[in-house]
Amino acid sequence: MNGETAEALLARIARGDRKALERFYRDHHNRVYAFILQRVGEPVVAAEVLNDVMLAVWRQAAQFQGRSKALTWVLGIAHYKATDALRRRGRDAVLTDLDDVPEPSDEADAATALAAMDDGELLRLCLGKLSEAHRVVVHLTFFEDLAYPEIAEILACPVGTVKTRMMHAKRALKRCLERAGKWHEPLS
Amino acid sequence: MNEPQDHDYVEALLSWYVNGTLTEEERAQVTAHLEHCGRCREEVRFLTGLQQGIKRVADTSVDPELGLKRLMREIDAETPARRRTPWWQPSLAAAAVVILVQGVLLFNLWQRDDDIGVRLAGEAPPAEAVILQIQFDADAREEEIRALLRALDARFVDGPSAVGLYRIELSGVTPGDERALARALNTLREQREIVRHVAVE
Numbered sequence: 059m060n061g062e063t064a065e066a067l068l069a070r071i072a073r074g075d076r077k078a079l080e081r082f083y084r085d086h087h088n089r090v091y092a093f094i095l096q097r098v099g100e101p102v103v104a105a106e107v108l109n110d111v112m113l114a115v116w117r118q119a120a121q122f123q124g125r126s127k128a129l130t131w132v133l134g135i136a137h138y139k140a141t142d143a144l145r146r147r148g149r150d151a152v153l154t155d156l157d158d159v160p161e162p163s164d165e166a167d168a169a170t171a172l173a174a175m176d177d178g179e180l181l182r183l184c185l186g187k188l189s190e191a192h193r194v195v196v197h198l199t200f201f202e203d204l205a206y207p208e209i210a211e212i213l214a215c216p217v218g219t220v221k222t223r224m225m226h227a228k229r230a231l232k233r234c235l236e237r238a239g240k241w242h243e244p245l246s
Numbered sequence: 247m248n249e250p251q252d253h254d255y256v257e258a259l260l261s262w263y264v265n266g267t268l269t270e271e272e273r274a275q276v277t278a279h280l281e282h283c284g285r286c287r288e289e290v291r292f293l294t295g296l297q298q299g300i301k302r303v304a305d306t307s308v309d310p311e312l313g314l315k316r317l318m319r320e321i322d323a324e325t326p327a328r329r330r331t332p333w334w335q336p337s338l339a340a341a342a343v344v345i346l347v348q349g350v351l352l353f354n355l356w357q358r359d360d361d362i363g364v365r366l367a368g369e370a371p372p373a374e375a376v377i378l379q380i381q382f383d384a385d386a387r388e389e390e391i392r393a394l395l396r397a398l399d400a401r402f403v404d405g406p407s408a409v410g411l412y413r414i415e416l417s418g419v420t421p422g423d424e425r426a427l428a429r430a431l432n433t434l435r436e437q438r439e440i441v442r443h444v445a446v447e
Contacts, residue, residue: 092304102393146399172295178303200300205267221258
């Protein structure tokens with residue numbers, strides 16, 4: 059990065075500055091792509107959606123009012139575009155809200171789960187088993203390091219929903235990692 | 247903060263305690279609770295490991311140059327006047343021009359098919375279906391075409407014709423829904439690497 063903030067770049071993009079868009083793309087495409095990919099699941103589709111998002115940034119930068127961080131605003135666009143892409147593909151996962159599904163009461167062994175996490179494949183496997191609504195909250199929290207009010211803004215839902223989804227996601231991940239860890243035999 | 251409800255309140259905040267985004271007040275509450283709650287300390291340890299693991303396994307590998315080139319090409323194709331009007335208005339106008347110009351062009355191409363006695367095989371699509379005629383670039387790969395059809399919620403109903411035209415049905419677009427049709431055409435228009443011509447029947 060060249061030190062210019064995303065907010066400053068958006069202001070220049072709003073004035074039609076292509077160089078600013080290029081800078082913005084180079085600085086932020088990885089994070090936006092990672093967010094989209096964990097939502098849509100397929101690299102080809104994720105690249106399509108990333109292009110749509112950056113086009114929207116170019117076209118709508120003037121609408122950015124600075125009430126939130128620039129990246130929060132862009133991820134909000136990405137959330138909308140990814141949801142749209144999923145709907146067009148006919149996946150109903152996006153509409154599935156598992157917050158009301160009761161969790162089994164057994165507590166997972168956090169230490170075993172923690173040890174299993176060292177294996178990237180196991181962690182990927184368990185993240186993939188989360189519902190889409192839960193996985194997106196985990197990603198925005200632990201990959202993007204966003205605050206829960208920012209996540210609520212991106213997903214257009216109450217902060218309480220974000221916390222509830224995280225609670226369910228943590229339990230499901232712990233259980234999955236614990237089981238996977240117990241099954242996992244070291245190769246050496 | 248020793249009550250069970252306080253424990254639940256703090257436990258719900260721990261993920262954001264770990265990612266460092268709590269307010270000062272919330273952070274102080276969590277820190278105070280952690281001093282006497284072993285379960286929450288263990289949870290923090292788990293969440294810290296989870297954060298490190300997720301950052302390690304997240305896939306961010308995408309070639310910026312390729313995507314940037316495509317983005318700039320699409321922006322180049324837009325008129326300067328566009329930026330003074332709402333973004334969707336020129337898109338609709340552009341889609342209308344695509345329909346008009348390429349519709350005429352492809353209508354002629356289709357007629358030439360008739361002239362040389364070659365017709366597309368297959369069953370006629372339902373009368374109420376939205377059908378597009380489309381010509382792919384010779385270098386378009388099968389996986390790109392598949393992704394495009396999936397993005398459009400479309401399926402092949404006919405083709406190729408003698409001049410390489412296919413007919414696709416937009417399953418997700420209801421006849422008369424001009425906005426949905428314009429969106430689909432816009433998507434196609436953005437795929438210049440793989441789509442050479444498109445027209446609405």
